[in-house]
Amino acid sequence: MTAxxxxxxxxxxxxxxxxxADVSFRLQVGEITGLVGSNGAGKTTLLxxxxxxxxxxxxxxxxxxxxxxxxxxxxxxxxxxxxxxxLTSVFNELSVLENLRLxxxxxxxxxxxSSDHEIGAMLKTIGLELQQYDIAANLSHGEQQWLExxxxxxxxxxxxxxxxxTSGMTKAEAAKTADLCKQLLASGAVxxxxxxxxxxxxxxxxxxxxxxxxxxxxxxxxxxxxIQKDQLVRDSFLxxxx
Amino acid sequence: MLALSNPLVNRFSVAQKWATEFSQSRRRRATxxxxxxxxxxxxxxxxxxFFIDRFGRYFIWAIFAxxxxxxxxxxxxxxxxxxxxxxxxxxxxxxxxxxxGWFLPIPLWxxxxxxxxxxxxxxxxxxxxxxxxxxxxxxxxFAVITLALAYLLEQYARAGGEITGGQNGILxxxxxxxxxxxxxxxxxxxxxxxxSLLIIYLVSRSFVNSRSGLVTRGIRGSEDRIELLGYNVxxxxxxxxxxxxxxxxxxxxLFYLHDGIVSPSAVGVTASTQVLLWVALGGRGTLIGPIxxxxxxxxxxxxxxxxxxxxxxxxxxxxxxAVVMIFPSGIMGYxxxxxxx
Numbered sequence: 001m002t003a004x005x006x007x008x009x010x011x012x013x014x015x016x017x018x019x020x021a022d023v024s025f026r027l028q029v030g031e032i033t034g035l036v037g038s039n040g041a042g043k044t045t046l047l048x049x050x051x052x053x054x055x056x057x058x059x060x061x062x063x064x065x066x067x068x069x070x071x072x073x074x075x076x077x078x079x080x081x082x083x084x085x086x087l088t089s090v091f092n093e094l095s096v097l098e099n100l101r102l103x104x105x106x107x108x109x110x111x112x113x114s115s116d117h118e119i120g121a122m123l124k125t126i127g128l129e130l131q132q133y134d135i136a137a138n139l140s141h142g143e144q145q146w147l148e149x150x151x152x153x154x155x156x157x158x159x160x161x162x163x164x165x166t167s168g169m170t171k172a173e174a175a176k177t178a179d180l181c182k183q184l185l186a187s188g189a190v191x192x193x194x195x196x197x198x199x200x201x202x203x204x205x206x207x208x209x210x211x212x213x214x215x216x217x218x219x220x221x222x223x224x225x226x227i228q229k230d231q232l233v234r235d236s237f238l239x240x241x242x
Numbered sequence: 243m244l245a246l247s248n249p250l251v252n253r254f255s256v257a258q259k260w261a262t263e264f265s266q267s268r269r270r271r272a273t274x275x276x277x278x279x280x281x282x283x284x285x286x287x288x289x290x291x292f293f294i295d296r297f298g299r300y301f302i303w304a305i306f307a308x309x310x311x312x313x314x315x316x317x318x319x320x321x322x323x324x325x326x327x328x329x330x331x332x333x334x335x336x337x338x339x340x341x342x343g344w345f346l347p348i349p350l351w352x353x354x355x356x357x358x359x360x361x362x363x364x365x366x367x368x369x370x371x372x373x374x375x376x377x378x379x380x381x382x383x384f385a386v387i388t389l390a391l392a393y394l395l396e397q398y399a400r401a402g403g404e405i406t407g408g409q410n411g412i413l414x415x416x417x418x419x420x421x422x423x424x425x426x427x428x429x430x431x432x433x434x435x436x437x438s439l440l441i442i443y444l445v446s447r448s449f450v451n452s453r454s455g456l457v458t459r460g461i462r463g464s465e466d467r468i469e470l471l472g473y474n475v476x477x478x479x480x481x482x483x484x485x486x487x488x489x490x491x492x493x494x495x496l497f498y499l500h501d502g503i504v505s506p507s508a509v510g511v512t513a514s515t516q517v518l519l520w521v522a523l524g525g526r527g528t529l530i531g532p533i534x535x536x537x538x539x540x541x542x543x544x545x546x547x548x549x550x551x552x553x554x555x556x557x558x559x560x561x562x563x564a565v566v567m568i569f570p571s572g573i574m575g576y577x578x579x580x581x582x583x
């Protein structure tokens with residue numbers, strides 16, 4: 001079966017330090033994949049390699065069987081990748097509506113822009129209908145995170161990459177975000193989601209498949225219950241393995 | 243799903259926001275109307291031809307300031323060397339109309355057209371190098387490159403010998419006129435400059451309110467995010483740079499034609515930083531602000547320099563610092579979000 005996203009032997013080093021070491025995995029349709037690990041495990045670097053911010057040293061990355069290893073980020077986005085950062089990068093000086101319009105506009109010739117109707121529906125989905133004329137800077141952190149997700153979704157990605165989406169959110173906001181992720185997948189708005197997260201409750205709530213990273217490598221994969229029983233994973237979180 | 247509150251409250255709140263938007267838009271239109279009315283009546287209120295002529299010069303400078311505002315205020319790209327294009331407009335028209343050899347000299351109208359093409363081509367090549375090169379530049383690196391460009395062109399103009407006229411510059415032989423209608427001095431020049439400013443302002447406002455304008459404002463906010471929405475940021479920046487350079491070149495060619503001479507300071511660092519003051523004072527990212535800033539500061543300078551011979555520069559300096567400290571977003575930024583968007 002063709003993978004939506006496939007990493008083959010992805011390796012990235014910084015000045016002799018290997019941040020991502022020979023990582024391979026396949027992402028299938030209909031999955032929310034959790035990527036967990038302690039601080040410095042290489043999760044965010046791996047995401048950066050996947051969306052094209054960080055060029056990789058070895059290995060290759062495929063999007064729908066297209067080799068995107070040498071492509072810049074904007075081209076990967078056009079091929080169906082959507083990235084949401086841990087520190088939100090919404091356009092603070094623009095209104096909520098204008099932020100969403102930026103996601104909705106056609107980015108290249110023959111691209112189909114999202115319609116005003118789709119923007120309106122997205123405002124409802126992310127719960128910001130009331131604040132549509134507010135300047136994005138005036139939103140709470142959680143609302144900014146939803147706005148960024150909405151903006152990225154209007155660019156019609158197939159795969160959504162979320163880097164610690166619940167960081168800085170209240171419990172209620174994190175719960176809403178989990179609901180949003182599940183709804184996006186169920187409604188077909190996206191085909192697959194990858195979530196980097198420290199919040200294990202959140203991962204348990206959204207992900208059926210979890211990858212555990214330690215020192216740049218994937219050391220375990222499975223359901224949240226399976227990986228919690230894995231001795232290697234326990235040792236890695238307790239700092240017992242080097 | 244993410245629950246929303248009472249629909250009645252929702253409608254009321256959205257209506258309130260609409261009202262705010264509407265009042266902001268009305269405030270902008272009121273400012274435009276007031277400014278337009280004053281400037282339209284000015285030639286009838288004064289019989290002093292020199293005074294009227296001076297306002298024509300302010301209008302051309304205001305066009306230059308609008309081009310900087312589009313780049314800096316809307317695109318978020320601070321340029322310390324935009325006079326390179328303003329002054330080049332003057333130099334190119336002068337070279338095309340006064341130098342002999344090859345296909346030169348050529349008629350003024352053709353020289354103006356060719357000047358805009360050359361400025362566009364030069365801006366395009368530079369932008370390709372700066373924004374699409376192996377190491378694309380942004381932020382302070384871009385500002386430094388533009389500063390270096392202005393410095394380089396000024397030095398070249400000084401050392402350019404017969405082509406640029408060296409320290410003395412080039413004297414124009416042509417005058418601004420259409421079908422024997424004098425547009426070179428007084429009311430004629432005022433009308434030409436005023437209409438040019440109006441057209442550039444309306445075109446710029448339409449750009450700012452367009453999809454491309456929204457993306458340009460997005461680049462100012464977060465270039466990385468714009469790229470991660472799938473936009474080709476270097477291509478957009480190249481397009482914007484060429485557009486603002488052509489506007490500056492157009493303003494420069496009119497300005498120096500009117501002055502009758504173009505000299506090395508036209509393309510230099512001083513002219514490049516002066517325009518930043520006009521934009522900052524009027525309010526960057528507002529379009530109308532640069533017009534207000536240019537006219538206010540230049541008229542104040544002209545008035546004070548004629549009456550307070552020893553202290554006018556000091557007064558202008560203190561005033562500028564005070565205004566920028568009290569209104570960091572400029573006069574129009576403070577007066578009620580008088581932005582074109």
